[in-house]
Amino acid sequence: MFERIFSILKKEFLQIFRDPRMRSIIFLSPLIQVMIFGYAATMDIDHVPTAVYDLDNTKQSRDLLREFSYSKYFEFKYYLSSLEELRDVIDRSKVFGVIKFDRGFARDVIGNKSAELQLILDGTDSNAASIILGYAGQIVGNYNYRALKERARALVGNEISSIPMVDLRDRRWFNENLESKNYYLPGVISLIVTLMSLLLTSMAIVREKEIGTMEQLVVSPITPFELILGKLTPFAIIALMQVTLITIVGVLWFHIPIRGSLVLLFFSTLVYLLTSLGIGLFISTISATQQEAMMSVFLYNFPSILLSGFAYPIADMPKVIQYVTLFNPLRYYLVIVRSIFLKGIGIYYLWQPILILFVMGLTIITLSSLRFRKSLG
Amino acid sequence: MPENNTVAVTSLEKKFGNFTAVNRINFEVSGGEIFGFLGPNGAGKSTTIRMLCGIISPTSGSGKVGGFDIIKEQGKIKQNIGYMSQRFSLYDDLTVEENIDFYSGIYRVPKDEKQARKEKIIGLAGLEAFRHRLTSTLSGGWKQRLALGCAIIHKPKIIFLDEPTSGVDPITRNNFWAIIKDMARNGITVFVTTHYMDEAENCGRMALIYKGSIIAMGTPEEMKTKIMKNTVLDIRVAKGEDWLDKIETLKGVEEAALFGVSIHAVVKDERAAIDAIKDIFKRSGLKDYKVTKIKATLEDVFVSLIEDYDKEHDESKKS
Ligand SMILES: Nc1ncnc2c1ncn2[C@@H]1O[C@H](COP(=O)(O)OP(=O)(O)OP(=O)(O)O)[C@@H](O)[C@H]1O
Ligand SMILES: [Mg+2]
Numbered sequence: 250m251f252e253r254i255f256s257i258l259k260k261e262f263l264q265i266f267r268d269p270r271m272r273s274i275i276f277l278s279p280l281i282q283v284m285i286f287g288y289a290a291t292m293d294i295d296h297v298p299t300a301v302y303d304l305d306n307t308k309q310s311r312d313l314l315r316e317f318s319y320s321k322y323f324e325f326k327y328y329l330s331s332l333e334e335l336r337d338v339i340d341r342s343k344v345f346g347v348i349k350f351d352r353g354f355a356r357d358v359i360g361n362k363s364a365e366l367q368l369i370l371d372g373t374d375s376n377a378a379s380i381i382l383g384y385a386g387q388i389v390g391n392y393n394y395r396a397l398k399e400r401a402r403a404l405v406g407n408e409i410s411s412i413p414m415v416d417l418r419d420r421r422w423f424n425e426n427l428e429s430k431n432y433y434l435p436g437v438i439s440l441i442v443t444l445m446s447l448l449l450t451s452m453a454i455v456r457e458k459e460i461g462t463m464e465q466l467v468v469s470p471i472t473p474f475e476l477i478l479g480k481l482t483p484f485a486i487i488a489l490m491q492v493t494l495i496t497i498v499g500v501l502w503f504h505i506p507i508r509g510s511l512v513l514l515f516f517s518t519l520v521y522l523l524t525s526l527g528i529g530l531f532i533s534t535i536s537a538t539q540q541e542a543m544m545s546v547f548l549y550n551f552p553s554i555l556l557s558g559f560a561y562p563i564a565d566m567p568k569v570i571q572y573v574t575l576f577n578p579l580r581y582y583l584v585i586v587r588s589i590f591l592k593g594i595g596i597y598y599l600w601q602p603i604l605i606l607f608v609m610g611l612t613i614i615t616l617s618s619l620r621f622r623k624s625l626g
Numbered sequence: 627m628p629e630n631n632t633v634a635v636t637s638l639e640k641k642f643g644n645f646t647a648v649n650r651i652n653f654e655v656s657g658g659e660i661f662g663f664l665g666p667n668g669a670g671k672s673t674t675i676r677m678l679c680g681i682i683s684p685t686s687g688s689g690k691v692g693g694f695d696i697i698k699e700q701g702k703i704k705q706n707i708g709y710m711s712q713r714f715s716l717y718d719d720l721t722v723e724e725n726i727d728f729y730s731g732i733y734r735v736p737k738d739e740k741q742a743r744k745e746k747i748i749g750l751a752g753l754e755a756f757r758h759r760l761t762s763t764l765s766g767g768w769k770q771r772l773a774l775g776c777a778i779i780h781k782p783k784i785i786f787l788d789e790p791t792s793g794v795d796p797i798t799r800n801n802f803w804a805i806i807k808d809m810a811r812n813g814i815t816v817f818v819t820t821h822y823m824d825e826a827e828n829c830g831r832m833a834l835i836y837k838g839s840i841i842a843m844g845t846p847e848e849m850k851t852k853i854m855k856n857t858v859l860d861i862r863v864a865k866g867e868d869w870l871d872k873i874e875t876l877k878g879v880e881e882a883a884l885f886g887v888s889i890h891a892v893v894k895d896e897r898a899a900i901d902a903i904k905d906i907f908k909r910s911g912l913k914d915y916k917v918t919k920i921k922a923t924l925e926d927v928f929v930s931l932i933e934d935y936d937k938e939h940d941e942s943k944k945s
Contacts, residue, residue, distance in 0.1 A: 256731025264719050461715035468679045468709040469732045470701070 253471050257479025261453065265483065275449075279441045279491050280498065286433040287503040297381055300327035300344045302335050307355035313366065316392050317348060322384045339371055346370040346381060358396070431506065434499045435590040436559050439583045441495060442488045442518060443525050444550055449484045450529030451542040454621075459538060463625075473622040481526045485519065492518050508593025517585045517603050523610025524578040531617040534624045553579045581606050630706070631657040631783040631815045633678065635689035635696075640673050640682070647673040649838035650687060655817060655831075660810045662829030663819040664928065670838040671819040672712055675786050678817070679709045692784055705733075708782035710773050712789045712819075718762035722753055722772055725761055726779060733780035747775035750805060767798035774805065778814075785809065787818040791825065803828045823925040834928055841935050842927075849927050856880055856930050857896040858922045861889040861903060863915040869906075876902050880930055890920075892930045 265271050303310050317323045326344055329335050338344045349367040357364035368385050370378045457463040499505040536542035557579040574580050581602035588594050633655040640648040648670040655661040663671050676682045678691055680700035689696040692706045716725045726744050751771035791799045810816050826832050833843040842853050863869055866889045873891055874882040878899045882891040893899035900917055907915050
């Protein structure tokens with residue numbers, strides 16, 4: 250049994266690494282994706298293009314604006330003079346947000362009323378919007394604190410070192426500077442592993458059907474079980490190689506923290522592969538040509554990314570859709586990978602998603618194998 | 627076991643939907659025999675082979691290959707048979723040696739024999755110069771030889787060859803048949819399909835399959851004598867092509883075709899036909915002609931058998 254599996258394994262590797270197109274798909278495409286997410290994903294969080302609509306135009310409003318412009322997060326691109334302009338810059342996505350002071354801001358600050366400032370954000374990218382809101386909150390908080398201190402000094406007449414007040418420092422854990430590359434790069438691992446294992450497995454099996462070698466294998470004494478094992482193992486190994494590659498580039502080049510255990514990362518990847526290789530196997534049973542297989546892979550892959558929480562938080566989705574995501578293996582794998590990288594937590598906390606993946610994987614691979622065996626006969 | 631290299635089927639049938647590809651056929655192949663399975667395109671040759679090798683299951687009927695049931699004991703059959711499919715089915719992106727190694731691994735050829743068998747196959751197929759070449763760069767004939775080699779790497783007792791010589795030049799074809807005969811001499815049963823009728827002479831016995839039914843079976847000699855009810859006449863005449871139409875439409879002439887410098891006519895009643903042919907020549911004042919009875923080639927036999935079959939079935943449809 251082992252000899253037959255080994256023969257297929259060896260043949261598969263020979264074929265994959267002989268094909269220059271295959272080599273670049275396997276090694277280059279993960280690198281390109283890491284680069285894209287590593288560089289592109291860092292830019293949107295600082296120097297956010299912002300417009301100012303200051304109806305008050307007083308020392309107080311300008312002071313606070315200066316606080317905003319001194320932080321590296323906001324960059325003033327436009328100074329607006331009408332509501333139409335405001336609508337326009339947002340609609341045309343010229344800016345991501347508008348800071349608006351109404352008339353009477355200074356009056357309220359000086360008088361003992363609480364003054365209002367509006368931050369209008371483009372909510373299209375809800376992730377970014379909430380992060381920016383956090384920054385704005387910090388800036389305003391600092392301003393308040395200083396204003397309070399000044400007022401106290403005016404009252405007491407001399408410098409006071411501190412005012413007893415609750416200092417809510419919005420400390421973010423795990424990804425302190427909210428650098429989105431830290432958030433996205435580990436996610437890229439899960440995307441690459443999914444796409445590659447689906448694509449490579451289904452195409453490799455369907456190709457044998459297309460060229461007729463599958464028939465030759467069916468006539469040989471090889472069992473479907475041996476065939477499946479020999480066909481899937483190479484792609485599991487390749488997936489692990491890709492995880493290694495992305496991790497190395499992410500950590501050494503983009504300085505992504507890796508706080509958790511690499512062993513756990515590889516182990517959970519293997520468990521996850523049960524599901525994606527199983528789905529790849531399933532796709533191979535419903536496709537007659539490689540083109541059909543590729544279409545089916547993309548048909549599965551796209552919604553699976555959308556419903557994984559990779560780009561849009563699951564919590565922001567409609568309730569019904571949230572339930573649907575429970576059946577998406579990628580969702581769990583994504584949580585595991587991000588947790589290992591950013592939180593550094595171990596199996597003690599992650600056993601639940603790993604177990605879910607294991608059960609899902611076992612189910613999928615069993616059903617696909619049965620279907621595959623039937624499709625051979 | 628006496629029957630470990632025989633093939634036998636009874637009432638074997640395969641339907642694809644409403645279409646009957648193989649229609650309740652019966653035949654037996656004894657050990658060490660070269661059995662030819664002949665028929666035009668779409669006759670059901672590949673379908674039959676695919677049922678015997680366990681690739682598809684029959685709709686009804688039964689069969690035994692190497693003494694094992696083709697429905698219940700497919701697993702046991704597999705180790706004992708070799709199969710060369712009609713489509714070239716090796717890995718184009720592997721080299722000659724890698725292909726051989728792959729199949730020798732799949733069939734678990736014993737370790738200490740691997741190298742020797744590989745060399746033997748490379749020698750048999752004459753592939754010495756190409757052993758490290760990618761299979762995709764081989765020409766058609768070499769690919770077929772490699773495919774045959776890979777199909778016998780595990781020393782099967784029975785080998786199924788589905789049109790092994792299609793798209794192959796005449797010299798390679800002869801070479802192929804030499805290998806096939808050699809295998810039969812060593813006790814291997816060969817089940818081979820072809821639609822090259824001249825190749826059928828190499829078979830010990832053969833069956834003619836047409837539209838899913840076996841319409842004749844026997845040795846080449848039997849086919850040409852007992853089974854062939856018609857006579858073939860060789861007509862030598864100048865400008866044969868001008869006479870062809872006239873002869874073909876004569877009563878009693880089943881079929882006529884140009885054959886090099888002469889016309890071959892298949893006729894039912896030898897005497898009557900010769901008289902009729904001579905008659906038209908005489909009437910147009912021609913003296914220089916010759917009509918002789920010749921021995922039918924297998925091709926003549928098959929063509930007239932198929933025509934007879936078609937006529938019979940057309941009539942039965944009409945009535
Ligand atoms: N899987 C299938 N589904 C439907 N029809 C099929 C299938 N396989 C074969 N057939 C039909 O069955 C008939 C016999 O096919 P088969 O391949 O056995 O012919 P053949 O004798 O091998 O012909 P050839 O010389 O062209 O290879 C053909 O009409 C073919 O179209
Ligand atoms: Mg055929």
